[in-house]
Amino acid sequence: MPTIKILRTTLAVLITVTVLAAFVGCNDKDSAPKDTIALTQxxxxxxxxxxxxxxxxxxxxxxxxxxxxxxxxxxxxxxxxxxxxxxxxxxxxxxxxxxxxxxxxxxxxxxxxxxxxxxxxxxxxxxxxxxxxxxxSDPISQFISAFSDTHLVVFLIIISVISVAYLMRTIFQRNAKIVHFNDIGSFYPTLLALIVASSATLYASIQLFAPDTWEHFYFHSTLNPFIVSPILGIFLISVWAMLIVGLAVVDVARNLLPASDALLYLCGLAGVCAINYIVFSIATLYYVGYVMYAAYVYFALRMYFTRFRCAYVCGSCGARMGSKGRCPVCGAENY
Known part of the structure; x- marks a missing residue:
């Protein structure tokens, strides 16, 4: 019986709402202006x-x-x-x-x-x-213009390649931590590198397939992803995600590594992200970037989940471990 009463009440409410909606719709139709606004030439x-x-x-x-x-x-x-x-x-x-x-x-x-x-x-x-x-005059538009300058892009490519080469040499000589190759037990660095690669690919795709959309954004720039077209909204969300995940990476590196090693690791990660931006934003303009992006996503995820994912915590000292057994920090056995 209570169920029948609830159904009857629900049905009555639906009928009432429908009648009111129809009544209001008729009134709106009757009250709508019959003359459209005429624009001058x-x-x-x-x-x-x-x-x-x-x-x-x-x-x-x-x-x-x-x-x-x-x-x-x-x-x-x-x-x-x-x-x-x-x-x-x-x-x-x-x-x-x-x-x-x-x-x-x-x-x-x-x-x-x-x-x-x-x-x-x-x-x-x-x-x-x-x-x-x-x-x-908008600061965002000026930032876009600065990073679209050909001379600046060439300068950044040269500086990034030299810096990354030096960092990689230093890191491998010291057997220090570096994203993808000798990573720390956190997914945030890999996620940041993937977000940068995704943003660069999407940025080039917008310029390639929707140049009018990007041109409009250039003249009317904003950081609000909810008042622009869906494709630009996704791009702006990825920009915000870079900032948020980047802060998380700094915090994780500071907690898992000594100060000097954390600084070197963050510099190496910044170099990898810079190379990702340059490579994918340029390669996508020639369509080969899509194949490279798919291969890079597979490589990054496979390296993390097969070599650097820490699914366990030492029961003695709390250190993160990739597998059960002897803790690399305190030597305690974990089964």
Missing amino acids: EQQDSLHFVATHYYSLNYNFVVKADSVQLVKQQPEEVLNNMHTDTLAVYRHDHIAVAEIRIIPTDLVDSVWIQVARDQSTFGWVHESALLASVVP
């Missing part, structure tokens, strides 16, 4: 420009080139070969988009942008010349 052009160029009026840039030359007169005067004056804005100057003009007859670049540094310093420049010399 200028407003439509502005929306189209934002959708294709990712910025609009009042957008802020920072000059990254040595200087940007601006034309004081109107673009039509430049196209008609009339006399014009120029002025310059310089590196680190903050400028804002004051006006956008499309001139189809310009064979060089049909988009002209008027930018202003202050009330007395403003002028026109081709969009292509502007974007090559500026970066969005």
Whole structure:
């Protein structure tokens, strides 16, 4: 009997909710405005420009080139070969988009942008010349721009290779701990290396298959993974995961190793992560990175679970052990 009463009550509630929903839906339909908002041609052009160029009026840039030359007169005067004056804005100057003009007859670049540094310093420049010399004022966008610079990437590759080679030589000479080869009994270092490789692969994949998505993110960057597209959300989550797991690795290394060995281990891990970022972000652009990534995941997991996983704890001193038997720390037998 109680069950029947519960079913009857539930059914009554469902019927009531359905009727109310239908009633509200009808009222919303009747009260909906019958006329749509009409946009002017200028407003439509502005929306189209934002959708294709990712910025609009009042957008802020920072000059990254040595200087940007601006034309004081109107673009039509430049196209008609009339006399014009120029002025310059310089590196680190903050400028804002004051006006956008499309001139189809310009064979060089049909988009002209008027930018202003202050009330007395403003002028026109081709969009292509502007974007090559500026970066969005957002710190995240500036970070992305810095790490996309070809000269910096080449410099980082050279420094990373030299540093890792030196660290590996030192580590193997001292038989010190190093991730994947002579690892500590924690999964966090392996997990951090895998996260870096995954993030680099995903980063290159976005640039390869969804460049518009990355371009929009570049102009409207954020660290919130829940207000962007799913693919960018996954990438941002992996960035946060790197930070969190990295802190866990530092804590684990500090507890399991002496201070000097922990520092050497963390430096070696940082070198491995740097190589992972460089190799997978570049190799993925040529598709071979996917095969390398799958092989690397298999190698990293196999090395940890077959050689370095500590499933036991010494009953005498509490040291972690990979298998039962004599404790490597205190010598106690564990069965």
